Amino acid sequence: MLAKGREILMIPGPTNVPDEVLRAMHRPAIDIRQGPLVELTDRCLADLKAIFRTETAKTFIYAANGHGTWEAALSNTLSPGDKVLVLDCGRFARGWGEIASALGVDVEVLPGSWRSAVDPDALRARLAADTHGTIKAVMTVQVDTASGVLNDIPALRRAIDAAGHPALFMVDTIASLGTAPFEMDAWGVDLAISAAQKGLMTPPGLGFIAAGPRAFEAHASAKLRTAYWDWTRRLGDEHYMKYCGTPPEHLLFGFRQALDLLLDEGLEAAFRRHAALSGAVKAAIAVWAEGGAIEFNILEPAERSASVSVFLTPGFDPAGLRRFCEEVCGVTIGGTIGEIAGQGIRIGHMGHVNAPMILGTLGAIEMGLQALAIPHGSGGVQAAVTHLADAVARAR
Known part of the structure; x- marks a missing residue:
C-alpha cells in the first residue's frame, strides 16, 4: 500500500551499499599483475592498518566472507589438537568455534549469556586455572549481531594479563569495524578479523585480517596452514599471490571507494x-x-x-x-x-x-x-x- x-x-x-561504491564497481576489468591494481591493493592494505588502528600488524585481504576469514585466522596460527577458548555471548563467537572444531581444534566454550557481555572475571578465572597453558587462543567478537551485545575488549585483555596467560587474543570485528572504536595495538589484540559487508559498506565477498607479531610467531609453527589461506604465500612481491589467484577486482574497486568515504568522514x-x-x-x-x-x-x-x-x-x-x-x-x-x-x-x-x-x-x-x-x-x-x-x- x-x-x-x-x-x-x-x-x-x-x-546498504552507497551509490558511489556501486558506481566505482561499474568499470572494465584491468590487468591483475601490474599497474593501477597493484597500487590499489597497497593503498587498501595500508588503510586497513589505519582502520584497525595498528602499526605493528600485517594486513591481508581475502576473497571470502566472514566465515572464510575465521578459517584463515585459525589455519594460520594453530595446529591440529590445539585448544582454544571461545567466549560465549551470542551466535557468532560460537560459530567461529564451530569452524575451529571442524579443523580438528579442541574447542572449549566459556559459558555466557545471550543477554549480556562476556564476564572478564570469568575469563580470568578460567585462564588462571589453565596452569599448563594448554589454551592456545582466546576467541571473541566485539559485537555479536545475533544478540546485539558489545563486548569490552580492553577489559578482556586485562583479564588475560591478570591471569598471566600466554594465549593469543583473537577478536572478530566484522560487525564493529568502522562503527565503534577499535584499537588493536593499544588494546593488546594479537589478531583481528573483519569483512566488507557491514560497517565497511561494500558488497559481501571480501574478508580482512590484521595479524600482529605474536600471531606471526604462532604462524611459524602452525600445522593447519593451507595454500589458499597461508599468510607466508601472500607476503611475496608478486601481486597475483596477495590473493592466491585472480584478485576480486570489482569488489576491490568498490572497497577502495568505501574506504575513501569512511576516511573522508x-x-x-x-x-x-x-x-x-x-x-x-x-x-x-x-x-x-x-x-x-x-x-x-x-x-x-x-x-x-x-x-x-x-x-x-x-x-x-x-x-x-x-x-x-x-x-x-x-x-x-x-x-x-x-x-x-x-x-x-x-x-x-x-x-x-x-x-x-x-x-x-x-x-x-x-x-x-x-x-x-x-x-x-x-x-x-x-x-x-x-x-x-x-x-x-x-x-x-
Missing part, C-alpha cells in the same frame, strides 16, 4: 554518527517497551552495540510486524536467530545509514505496532527525534 519508492534495508548485514566522526543513530533507535525501543510486549535483549545499556539493536517480543509474534514493515512500508528489518530465533527483531544501523533512514524505519515499526494493535508505549519516534536533536546540539 505504502511501499512504493526506494526500499529501506535495515538488517544487520549485508548493509573520519573514523571519530563515523563513531559519533553511529552512536547517535543507535541511541535514537534505543530511545524508541525504550518507549515502546513501556507497553509490556517488548523488551531489550541486552539488559545493560552500556553493553548494547552501536551496530544493531535487538529487542524481544514476549507479548506477540514478531513475524507479523516484520511482514507489515516490508509489505506495507517497504522497510526490511531482521528477525532474531540462534537461541532467540523467532522471539524478536533486529534493527541494523551500521555503515551507510543516516537520520532519515533511522526515523523512517522507526516510523514504520511504530505504525505497525499501532495498526496491529500490539501493546506499546506511544511516542517512540518522538523520543528518537529528541535524542538526535540533542546529539546535534551537543556536537555544535
